[in-house]
Amino acid sequence: QVELVESGGGSVQAGGSLRLSCAASGEFYRTVCMGWFRQVPGKEREKVATIYTGSRTTAYSDSMKDRFTISQDNGKNTVSLQMNSLKPEDTAMYYCAAASIGHRCASGAMEYWGKGTLVTISS
Numbered sequence: 001q002v003e004l005v006e007s008g009g010g011s012v013q014a015g016g017s018l019r020l021s022c023a024a025s026g027e028f029y030r031t032v033c034m035g036w037f038r039q040v041p042g043k044e045r046e047k048v049a050t051i052y053t054g055s056r057t058t059a060y061s062d063s064m065k066d067r068f069t070i071s072q073d074n075g076k077n078t079v080s081l082q083m084n085s086l087k088p089e090d091t092a093m094y095y096c097a098a099a100s101i102g103h104r105c106a107s108g109a110m111e112y113w114g115k116g117t118l119v120t121i122s123s
Helices: 102-107
Strands: 002-007 010-013 018-026 033-039 046-052 058-060 068-072 078-083 092-099 117-122
Touching (some): 018 117, 046 078, 058 068, 092 102
Antiparallel strands (some): 092 117
């Protein structure tokens, strides 16, 4: 089992920045990729960014790739999401997730999920 705990959410004005962090514990060695997803009430969950923990290969949603950066802290079981130039439409609950099989990262069918951290962007 892998436990994921997100932090760093909050409220900022449009144009501002936030950095989300996800601390993994438990059987982290089982994971091959981690990612950030977001969801607005009434809408489907959306993949934001993913990173393969071995190669550090990253992938982003097209609408966020120029503003968001996913990274993994060296030597730590922590994955971060730096979000810049935030827009009101970025308001959502952001979830950290992990998978033990690579194709699950590509498809978004992650196996482990955190409880989420709320990001609110005001205009």
